[in-house]
Amino acid sequence: MVEIGHFALVLAFALSLVQTAVPLIGARTGNARMMAVAGPAAITGFALTALSFMGLAVAYATSDFSVASAWENSHSLQPMLYKITGTWGNHEGSMLLWVLILTFFGALVAAFGTNLPEKLKANVLAVQGLIGAAFFLFVLTTSNPFARLNPAPIEGRDLNPVLQDFGLAVHPPLLYLGYVGFSVCFSFSVAALIEGRIDAAWARWVRPWTLMAWIFLTGGIAMGSYWAYYELGWGGFWFWDPVENASFMPWLAGTALLHSAIVMEKRSALKIWTLLLAILTFSLSLLGTFLVRSGVLTSVHAFAADPARGVFILAILTFFIGGSLALFALRASALTTGGLFQPISREGALVLNNLFLTTATATILIGTLYPLALEALTGDKISVGAPFFDLTFVPLMVPLLILVPFGPLLAWKRGDAFAAAQRLMAAFAAALVAMLVTAFVLDGGSALAALGAGLAAWLVIGALTDLAMKSGLGTVRSASVMLRRFVGLPRSVFGTALAHLGLGLTILGMVGALGFGTERILSMHAGETVKISGHTLRLAGLYPVQGANYTEDRARFELLGRNGEVVGTVSSSKRFFPVRQTATTEAGIKTLGFSQLYVSLGDEGTDGSVVVRIWWKPLVTLIWLGGVVMMIGGAMSLMDRRLRVGAPARRRERAAAPAARPS
Numbered sequence: 001m002v003e004i005g006h007f008a009l010v011l012a013f014a015l016s017l018v019q020t021a022v023p024l025i026g027a028r029t030g031n032a033r034m035m036a037v038a039g040p041a042a043i044t045g046f047a048l049t050a051l052s053f054m055g056l057a058v059a060y061a062t063s064d065f066s067v068a069s070a071w072e073n074s075h076s077l078q079p080m081l082y083k084i085t086g087t088w089g090n091h092e093g094s095m096l097l098w099v100l101i102l103t104f105f106g107a108l109v110a111a112f113g114t115n116l117p118e119k120l121k122a123n124v125l126a127v128q129g130l131i132g133a134a135f136f137l138f139v140l141t142t143s144n145p146f147a148r149l150n151p152a153p154i155e156g157r158d159l160n161p162v163l164q165d166f167g168l169a170v171h172p173p174l175l176y177l178g179y180v181g182f183s184v185c186f187s188f189s190v191a192a193l194i195e196g197r198i199d200a201a202w203a204r205w206v207r208p209w210t211l212m213a214w215i216f217l218t219g220g221i222a223m224g225s226y227w228a229y230y231e232l233g234w235g236g237f238w239f240w241d242p243v244e245n246a247s248f249m250p251w252l253a254g255t256a257l258l259h260s261a262i263v264m265e266k267r268s269a270l271k272i273w274t275l276l277l278a279i280l281t282f283s284l285s286l287l288g289t290f291l292v293r294s295g296v297l298t299s300v301h302a303f304a305a306d307p308a309r310g311v312f313i314l315a316i317l318t319f320f321i322g323g324s325l326a327l328f329a330l331r332a333s334a335l336t337t338g339g340l341f342q343p344i345s346r347e348g349a350l351v352l353n354n355l356f357l358t359t360a361t362a363t364i365l366i367g368t369l370y371p372l373a374l375e376a377l378t379g380d381k382i383s384v385g386a387p388f389f390d391l392t393f394v395p396l397m398v399p400l401l402i403l404v405p406f407g408p409l410l411a412w413k414r415g416d417a418f419a420a421a422q423r424l425m426a427a428f429a430a431a432l433v434a435m436l437v438t439a440f441v442l443d444g445g446s447a448l449a450a451l452g453a454g455l456a457a458w459l460v461i462g463a464l465t466d467l468a469m470k471s472g473l474g475t476v477r478s479a480s481v482m483l484r485r486f487v488g489l490p491r492s493v494f495g496t497a498l499a500h501l502g503l504g505l506t507i508l509g510m511v512g513a514l515g516f517g518t519e520r521i522l523s524m525h526a527g528e529t530v531k532i533s534g535h536t537l538r539l540a541g542l543y544p545v546q547g548a549n550y551t552e553d554r555a556r557f558e559l560l561g562r563n564g565e566v567v568g569t570v571s572s573s574k575r576f577f578p579v580r581q582t583a584t585t586e587a588g589i590k591t592l593g594f595s596q597l598y599v600s601l602g603d604e605g606t607d608g609s610v611v612v613r614i615w616w617k618p619l620v621t622l623i624w625l626g627g628v629v630m631m632i633g634g635a636m637s638l639m640d641r642r643l644r645v646g647a648p649a650r651r652r653e654r655a656a657a658p659a660a661r662p663s
Helices: 002-029 038-061 068-073 080-088 091-112 118-142 166-195 200-231 242-267 271-293 307-334 346-378 386-403 417-423 425-441 447-470 479-487 491-515 622-639
Strands: 518-524 529-532 535-546 551-560 566-577 582-586 588-592 595-604 610-617
Touching: 002 038, 002 091, 002 118, 038 068, 038 080, 038 091, 038 118, 068 091, 080 091, 080 166, 091 118, 091 166, 118 166, 118 307, 166 200, 166 242, 166 271, 166 307, 200 242, 200 271, 200 622, 242 271, 242 346, 271 307, 271 346, 346 386, 386 447, 417 425, 425 447, 447 479, 447 491, 491 622, 518 529, 529 610, 535 566, 535 595, 535 610, 551 588, 551 595, 566 588, 566 595
Parallel strands: none
Antiparallel strands: 518 610, 529 535, 535 551, 551 566, 566 582, 588 595, 595 610
């Protein structure tokens, strides 16, 4: 299987060259048969890449340590789940997963783009093939996952203990589906520049792919945040780590692209800007790949440390970003401009949305790259952390969040801001109450927490207001008619409301955890109790546990009720992996409603005590629940008939049979 997988990877690379050259020439010469090669080549390329990935997965599953990648990142005693997820828990395997997902999206375009214009489809798949060829070449020359060892070692070196978690099974694939999904938007943009034609139909074809990538990237970021929260034992959900920023920047740009494509589809406006955003969003995905895979960053997320790989990815980055922007500079002036609209309109609100999102993306980009540039030029090392991003990113987000509920309530082309504000009076009242209550509970301790609570309430009630108004609230007296109108609303309306509501829930979770959370650090003996925010925990004892490939000292805590009875348990532990000679902290978490008790163990004392760090985190689960709600909102929009992959809905043909007159 290893040799078959390696050979399939080489064939997939050769086929990607065919997918690039033949349809592109066919589109230039008008040869339909050459353009038709694109679809089968894309689907076959995906099948070959899937076979290659399967070959690597089999090597990991069977503990074939003659494969260097498996030897470095697996162990015969590892649970099977971590053997499989270890396939992409390293640089070589993760890059193979990257090209697998890239070819998967190309195959989806080939399979579901049947109603695309022939020339556009050929150009899109050709660009997609070119991206694939570059990354196939990178994998084969610098990151071969099938490299052999001779003689084969008897045992492997084990997977990084931090990555031996279920989150690894979900986080990287979701993140890559988001990263690579934007390659389709990029390919559509370059294809439009090659053809010199862009219109509302183009936006309708692009928008479902943008939505799909945005949904997956949202899930990947949320899962990565939760994984860092419970696995690293720090108790935080976001650290402004450069690698976290690398995934957050494409998400912000992709969100801007999503809203810009709506304006282009509905009003044929912002054409050139939407095209540029599609290029920049995937460019940021490529930049994220460079940061993680080049070795320029030191992070728990980063894999590669080989300069040759960094130079190769930098060359790919320069070629695709520089080439696409150069093509944009040459061809953008030939594209027709979009329609006009008034500043106070839904289009105007979406333009402001784009302005804030792209500026926020730029600030994060500067904060992430400036230390790297400074070190490269002067050799000085500096750290840009949370204070910089809090001072630059948060002020940009506040006005954006205030504007969010207005957008769906404004009319296209010319809106009435005063009428929209009147409809949002309930949301404004809820926001004011939330701010006052938060300020009262915190005794005026944090104006930022009060503002965050108000913004969360504003977004949640604002999203519900949009649904209520579109259902006829205030204009329709009959409840049954309102219900029918509510049920009959387009799914994209529900999707928009859910996405905005989910954003509000996430902000509320952040406010609860940061503004109302409490922390205690103390040394405890078995039998001792500790109180935190009205909850009582008792350390029942420390117990040794033997795992599959680790040993563990597990502390069992009992959550006591008002009368001293045990109402729940929390287990926290320190694990030691002998092969890697690495220790990890496994946090103990007890979920109570939307809040959590979080227990992390420190070092053991010579007197039998253990250092314990306990947090009470109110509403913290809303952070990730909001992410799930946003994903559901994106999925609802994707299911809208007008936005399904494959885009424009086919019109029903009316059969008009002429009546025959009797002779």
